[in-house]
Amino acid sequence: MSGQLSDVRDGAGTERAVRTQGDILRVATEEFAANGYSGARVDEIAARTRTTKRMIYYYFGSKQGLYLAVLEQVYAQIRRVERGIQIDELSPDEALRTIAEATYDHHTTHQAFIQLVSIENIHRAEHLRQSETILRENVTAITLLEDVIERGVADGIFRDDVDAVDVHMVISAYACFHVANRHTFAAIFDRDMLDPALQDSHRRLIGDMIVATMTDRSAAGVGSHGPSGGRGAR
Amino acid sequence: MSGQLSDVRDGAGTERAVRTQGDILRVATEEFAANGYSGARVDEIAARTRTTKRMIYYYFGSKQGLYLAVLEQVYAQIRRVERGIQIDELSPDEALRTIAEATYDHHTTHQAFIQLVSIENIHRAEHLRQSETILRENVTAITLLEDVIERGVADGIFRDDVDAVDVHMVISAYACFHVANRHTFAAIFDRDMLDPALQDSHRRLIGDMIVATMTDRSAAGVGSHGPSGGRGAR
DNA sequence: CTTCGAACGTACTAGTTAGTACAGAAGCGT
DNA sequence: ACGCTTCTGTACTAACTAGTACGTTCGAAG
Numbered sequence: 354m355s356g357q358l359s360d361v362r363d364g365a366g367t368e369r370a371v372r373t374q375g376d377i378l379r380v381a382t383e384e385f386a387a388n389g390y391s392g393a394r395v396d397e398i399a400a401r402t403r404t405t406k407r408m409i410y411y412y413f414g415s416k417q418g419l420y421l422a423v424l425e426q427v428y429a430q431i432r433r434v435e436r437g438i439q440i441d442e443l444s445p446d447e448a449l450r451t452i453a454e455a456t457y458d459h460h461t462t463h464q465a466f467i468q469l470v471s472i473e474n475i476h477r478a479e480h481l482r483q484s485e486t487i488l489r490e491n492v493t494a495i496t497l498l499e500d501v502i503e504r505g506v507a508d509g510i511f512r513d514d515v516d517a518v519d520v521h522m523v524i525s526a527y528a529c530f531h532v533a534n535r536h537t538f539a540a541i542f543d544r545d546m547l548d549p550a551l552q553d554s555h556r557r558l559i560g561d562m563i564v565a566t567m568t569d570r571s572a573a574g575v576g577s578h579g580p581s582g583g584r585g586a587r
Numbered sequence: 588m589s590g591q592l593s594d595v596r597d598g599a600g601t602e603r604a605v606r607t608q609g610d611i612l613r614v615a616t617e618e619f620a621a622n623g624y625s626g627a628r629v630d631e632i633a634a635r636t637r638t639t640k641r642m643i644y645y646y647f648g649s650k651q652g653l654y655l656a657v658l659e660q661v662y663a664q665i666r667r668v669e670r671g672i673q674i675d676e677l678s679p680d681e682a683l684r685t686i687a688e689a690t691y692d693h694h695t696t697h698q699a700f701i702q703l704v705s706i707e708n709i710h711r712a713e714h715l716r717q718s719e720t721i722l723r724e725n726v727t728a729i730t731l732l733e734d735v736i737e738r739g740v741a742d743g744i745f746r747d748d749v750d751a752v753d754v755h756m757v758i759s760a761y762a763c764f765h766v767a768n769r770h771t772f773a774a775i776f777d778r779d780m781l782d783p784a785l786q787d788s789h790r791r792l793i794g795d796m797i798v799a800t801m802t803d804r805s806a807a808g809v810g811s812h813g814p815s816g817g818r819g820a821r
Numbered sequence: 822c823t824t825c826g827a828a829c830g831t832a833c834t835a836g837t838t839a840g841t842a843c844a845g846a847a848g849c850g851t
Numbered sequence: 852a853c854g855c856t857t858c859t860g861t862a863c864t865a866a867c868t869a870g871t872a873c874g875t876t877c878g879a880a881g
Binding site: 519539569 | 702708711722752756763768770774776778
């Protein structure tokens, strides 16, 4: 029913209380992102806040409650970014590139978000599934893409066997990987994917890829492979 | 020097001892992949083996030692797959597609590997960096791609501003995402990326993407964006 | 059959960690 | 000033968990 999540006592709270909660949330975000759910220590979070562990339990009830509040916070953040993307006046391919680059920029500048998503997946999204807010609100990315793709297909410049969810998957995959697998990739291949010197070309590459793929007439329908196209989009 | 890792007493051991170690490794792989490093319980691993906790410490020394052995095992596995890819007789674009699909197939059928990589990244690859074997041997993927790309560029069908490491990154990103972010993606967008019904089209899509991107003449050099090309590969 | 070392099992410990009992302070309407 | 609720700090506990001390069994060499 009414969130036992986001049980952040809002409104009534003192100015100071709000600051305390925000402080806890900020530190908790870092701690969970850096160490995972089990690895994160409530005592450690408390120590790095200017309050005590008592307050964490007062405001968030439990370690899990705190973790949920952290999750909701970072998902609310990306939602805000998605809502802010302006593509009305762009051609379908330019719009696609803009969305891809915005996603790339968000993820590379919000590494804690990506880490938390990774952690959440390790735990089979069992916490995330408890947040109706996230499940209900975070489909913004798809509705945005649906319009663009529809326009592109109507204009005859996009293939029609790849739908909005697929495109979102491709873009997210690329952007997430840069952050999520940064360390193993750097250790093995000796290349820091987030090196500022590579940022521009990496941002351009995801745009190139998604546009090249969607505008690739040879792949639509009876493409270079197998008989019938895909699974009949949407 | 000589591995404190892979301290799996090899050779001399009894047949039964070898079986015991393999048994522990198999269960440990599942347990670590499912719960993360901190979340995994040595007692739980022991309980699901037909031996005791004492044996884990006897053979692997510590929780960390066991975890390292697990990591090395799964990395050795993908190395074997990469070595087995035959592309000598294929054209550059067909070879690229073959590598992409093989990677996709490996990752989707070895989910524990992907989960362990995610976990390792949460911990900034600090365990992986201790394994000289992994760091030394696991660049197979790159050498394979280097040949293919070199041929494609020489033939004039591939753009020359995207190198082997970039291509590997793109392919890995796509394949990893399917497994690594499966649960949050399914929870929010209501689509199981590993649904067998989607498998064929998903496998085809990464091939389409990497080939479309590499053969996209409009993107090479003075492409659709900005002035000078990328960062002059290799 | 004996001996010796590798392989194994049981019961324990020392340290950690999420969570709480209790006591107190600080705002605020009356 | 007074009483009520919201908020905050300290000291504690119950449960858990990585790791170990110590004893036993197994298998092969002599």
